[in-house]
Each structure stands twice: as C-alpha cells, then as structure tokens.
Amino acid sequence: MRYVSTRGGAPELGFRDVLLAGLARDGGLYVPAEWPSFSADEIRALRGLTYPDLAIRLLTPFVAGEIEEAAFAAIVREAYATFRHDAVCPLVQTAPNEFVLELFHGPTLAFKDVAMQLLARLMDHVLAERGQRATIAGATSGDTGGAAIDAFAGRDRTDIFILFPHGKVSPVQQRQMTTSTATNVHAIAVEGNFDDCQDLVKGMFNHHAFRDGVHLSGVNSINWARIMAQIVYYFSSAVSLGAPDRPVSFTVPTGNFGDIFAAYAAKRMGLPVERLVIATNDNDILARTLATGTYETRGVVETTSPSMDIQVSSNFERLLFEAYGRDAESVVRLMQSLRQSGSFTIAHGPLQAIRAEFDAGRSSMEETAATIRSVLAGSGYLLDPHTATAIKVAREKADASTPMIVLSTAHPAKFPAAVEAASGITPALPAWLGDLMERSENYTVLPSDPKMLEDHISRRSRAARERSGS
Numbered sequence: 001m002r003y004v005s006t007r008g009g010a011p012e013l014g015f016r017d018v019l020l021a022g023l024a025r026d027g028g029l030y031v032p033a034e035w036p037s038f039s040a041d042e043i044r045a046l047r048g049l050t051y052p053d054l055a056i057r058l059l060t061p062f063v064a065g066e067i068e069e070a071a072f073a074a075i076v077r078e079a080y081a082t083f084r085h086d087a088v089c090p091l092v093q094t095a096p097n098e099f100v101l102e103l104f105h106g107p108t109l110a111f112k113d114v115a116m117q118l119l120a121r122l123m124d125h126v127l128a129e130r131g132q133r134a135t136i137a138g139a140t141s142g143d144t145g146g147a148a149i150d151a152f153a154g155r156d157r158t159d160i161f162i163l164f165p166h167g168k169v170s171p172v173q174q175r176q177m178t179t180s181t182a183t184n185v186h187a188i189a190v191e192g193n194f195d196d197c198q199d200l201v202k203g204m205f206n207h208h209a210f211r212d213g214v215h216l217s218g219v220n221s222i223n224w225a226r227i228m229a230q231i232v233y234y235f236s237s238a239v240s241l242g243a244p245d246r247p248v249s250f251t252v253p254t255g256n257f258g259d260i261f262a263a264y265a266a267k268r269m270g271l272p273v274e275r276l277v278i279a280t281n282d283n284d285i286l287a288r289t290l291a292t293g294t295y296e297t298r299g300v301v302e303t304t305s306p307s308m309d310i311q312v313s314s315n316f317e318r319l320l321f322e323a324y325g326r327d328a329e330s331v332v333r334l335m336q337s338l339r340q341s342g343s344f345t346i347a348h349g350p351l352q353a354i355r356a357e358f359d360a361g362r363s364s365m366e367e368t369a370a371t372i373r374s375v376l377a378g379s380g381y382l383l384d385p386h387t388a389t390a391i392k393v394a395r396e397k398a399d400a401s402t403p404m405i406v407l408s409t410a411h412p413a414k415f416p417a418a419v420e421a422a423s424g425i426t427p428a429l430p431a432w433l434g435d436l437m438e439r440s441e442n443y444t445v446l447p448s449d450p451k452m453l454e455d456h457i458s459r460r461s462r463a464a465r466e467r468s469g470s
C-alpha cells in the first residue's frame with residue numbers, strides 16, 4: 001500500500017514512513033492511494049472473531065509488505081491486552097435500536113487509547129528496526145495527550161511533548177498528562193486554546209529545518225496510523241449487529257474529524273453504513289458547514305465537553321480530498337483560503353457528495369446536561385458529556401428501521417464536575433487511577449510562541465539524545 005498527500009506536493013510513501021512522518025511535507029495529510037476492499041462474504045467471515053483478530057484481518061492491507069506479519073499480529077495483541085474489557089470495545093443497548101459503543105476501557109478512559117496503544121508499539125518497532133530515535137509532538141484538547149503519554153511513557157526511542165490549553169482541560173485530564181514520572185514525557189501548558197496548540201504543532205512540522213533536526217513525529221489524528229486503528233471498531237460493532245446483511249448508522253461526537261473520518265474509511269472499505277452523523281457541541285463549525293457549504297471559523301467557546309472545543313477540524317481536509325475526486329489542487333486552494341480569511345466555500349458537487357453520506361447536528365450545554373439526565377432516568381446508564389452530545393443528535397437523526405450506534409468516547413469519571421452538575425452523581429475513577437488527584441504534577445507553561453516552543457523542545461530532546469548516546 002502506498003500513501004498520497006491531500007495536497008499533492010509530497011512524495012508518496014509506504015506505511016513505515018507515513019507512520020513516522022505524521023504530517024506530509026507539503027502540509028497535507030496522508031491517505032491510502034486506494035481503499036482496500038472487503039466483500040460481503042469477507043465481512044461475514046469477521047463474525048465471532050476476537051477484537052485483536054478482527055484488527056489484524058482489517059489492518060493487514062494497510063501495513064502489508066512493511067511490517068512483517070507475525071510482528072504485526074504480536075503488536076496488535078499486546079496493544080489490546082492493555083484494555084480492561086474482554087471485548088475491548090463493547091456495545092451496550094440504551095434504547096430500542098440505539099446502541100452505545102464503549103470506547104473507554106483502555107488505560108486513560110478515552111477512545112484515544114484504541115489507536116494510541118497500537119501507534120506507540122508500531123513506532124517503537126519501526127524505530128528499533130531503523131536504529132533511530134524520534135521526538136514526538138502532539139496537541140490536545142484533553143484526551144489525546146493523556147493517551148499518548150500513557151502509551152509512550154518510558155519508551156527509550158522517543159521523547160514526547162504534549163501541548164495542552166492551559167486551564168481548559170478537566171482536572172482529571174490534566175493530571176493524566178502532568179503526573180507521569182517517565183523522563184521521556186514533557187507536558188506543556190500553552191497560554192491559548194486547542195487550535196493554538198494544533199497550529200504550533202503543525203508549524204513545527206512545516207518548519208523543515210527544525211523537523212529534520214529533532215526527527216519530529218506526530219501522534220494526532222493527522223497521522224494516518226491513528227485513523228487506521230480507529231476503523232476497526234466500526235466494523236466490530238456493525239458486524240455484531242448483523243453487518244453486512246443489516247446496515248447500521250453511526251453518530252460520532254466530533255472535534256478534529258478523525259474519528260468520523262475512520263467511519264467514512266470503513267464505509268469505503270465495504271462496510272454497509274446508512275448514515276454518518278456528526279455531533280458537535282456549541283463549537284458547531286462542522287454542522288454549520290454541512291448546512292451552508294461554508295466552513296467559517298469563529299472563536300472557540302468553552303463547554304462541558306472540552307475535548308470537542310475545536311474550530312479547525314484537521315481531518316476535514318481528508319474528506320474534502322475525497323469529495324473533490326482526489327483533486328489535490330482544489331484542496332490546496334481551500335486551505336489557502338482558510339489560512340488567509342478563516343473560511344472557504346465548498347463547491348456544489350463536492351458538497352452534495354458530502355451531504356449524501358453525512359448528517360450533522362449540535363447539542364448545547366443545556367441539552368447535553370438534559371440528555372445525561374434523561375438517559376440515566378430511562379435506562380440507568382450514565383453518559384459522559386461528549387457521548388451525551390452525540391446521543392442528543394442521534395435521537396434527532398435516527399430512523400426507526402436502522403440501528404444507530406453512538407460512539408461513547410470517554411468515561412464519565414473524566415468529567416466529574418459536568419456529570420455531577422447534570423445528574424447529581426459523581427462518577428468514581430477506577431481503582432488503578434484512584435490516587436490520580438494526589439499525585440504530584442510536573443509541567444511547563446509557555447506562551448503560544450513558535451520560537452519559544454521550538455527552543456524548549458530542541459533543548460530537552462538534545463539532552464535526551466546525549467543521555468542515550470544516539
């Protein structure tokens with residue numbers, strides 16, 4: 001499998017190089033040169049497989065020829081052995097024809113663990129094979145950071161720098177990033193919002209001298225391997241409800257558009273999916289874009305679902321590339337317009353193509369709180385605010401004949417204040433995180449300044465290289 005950039009100006013790469021590259025050198029995002037395809041019979045044959053076996057079967061076409069078969073199988077099995085549920089990503093029914101896909105049984109209680117546990121092991125494998133070290137930079141609105149730190153902590157081929165918006169993540173999320181004792185972990189609180197953090201990370205990737213000097217690599221969903229890993233649970237959940245003989249729809253709480261793009265990828269690979277529903281909080285840029293055809297950034301609003309407090313939704317670029325018939329020049333024009341004016345308008349044909357697959361809706365903070373209460377009253381099930389956002393939208397968009405699978409992207413205990421305010425219940429952290437709020441913190445506060453950030457990272461990663469002698 002080869003991978004191409006959405007902006008057409010970077011070399012085609014194989015899986016290992018895409019994994020280490022993160023962002024393409026032309027500023028674009030890598031996608032597979034063609035989508036692997038699974039027939040109805042091949043999808044039927046997935047029934048009854050364990051989650052790791054399903055992952056091995058579905059992901060092999062993306063890594064074939066680059067990661068040796070037995071090594072890949074061992075990496076996948078080890079990654080999902082870190083999950084605390086036998087099914088890894090179980091489905092729970094919350095209403096007739098409504099199912100919640102629980103993605104929070106990994107080490108940091110967020111869906112990010114599903115991809116990150118695999119990504120860290122794959123990177124380690126490739127770096128060891130090449131005798132290299134890498135500096136990893138990631139931006140987080142709260143969950144990617146904790147998941148990445150858990151997955152990379154203590155790995156001696158990587159130094160990881162996670163940028164989070166100072167004071168804008170939940171206390172549990174912050175502690176998951178700032179209490180690691182591993183010497184290769186560096187948490188940075190940026191004076192800004194998530195979009196500022198993401199801009200800083202992309203800026204470092206686009207500064208090629210810096211990028212090459214520190215061997216920069218990325219763990220955000222701009223890295224194709226993140227999306228790839230997230231494809232698996234769309235298949236596992238749909239197959240358990242009867243796919244390919246019974247189509248399903250998905251509602252996905254959406255911020256950076258990585259998770260729902262993985263759903264789109266699953267559909268392109270042959271999974272029968274009726275509707276893909278984007279659920280947003282008050283930061284509703286994607287819902288507005290689908291309604292008007294114009295993608296227009298506004299200021300970020302702080303909400304009770306902070307991980308979705310995002311305006312610049314990076315992976316939407318991957319969808320635009322597909323909707324424009326893989327015409328990279330059009331993508332470059334749209335991205336230039338976004339940079340210059342903070343907006344772009346999607347042409348009629350591509351917009352129709354997007355609307356043919358996707359719906360979108362939003363949930364205000366009040367509606368999200370009301371949904372937490374009503375689902376608790378109706379089925380005794382306690383939602384986190386991100387999942388509640390999605391349930392609210394799913395219930396507006398569902399049709400009676402198609403099962404609606406709603407992605408539950410975080411455990412309620414990550415957001416105890418919002419859950420308690422809505423429901424009166426304070427969800428407890430699981431035993432292995434029981435002392436999280438007592439652990440001591442270690443992080444650096446920096447302004448949203450590219451030069452200061454690069455200096456900070458260069459200094460620390462040089463020291464680590466000297467210590468390791470590489």
Ligand SMILES: Cc1ncc(COP(=O)(O)O)c(C=O)c1O
Nearest residue numbers: 143254255256257258259307409
């Ligand atoms: C809990 C939670 N839900 C939903 C999202 C949105 O996912 P995506 O950015 O892939 O759209 C995030 C962050 O990305 C998250 O942390």
Ligand SMILES: N[C@@H](CCOP(=O)(O)O)C(=O)O
Nearest residue numbers: 140141142143144220221307
């Ligand atoms: N909500 C995310 C934002 C970053 O998204 P990513 O999927 O691109 O890593 C977070 O929790 O950090």
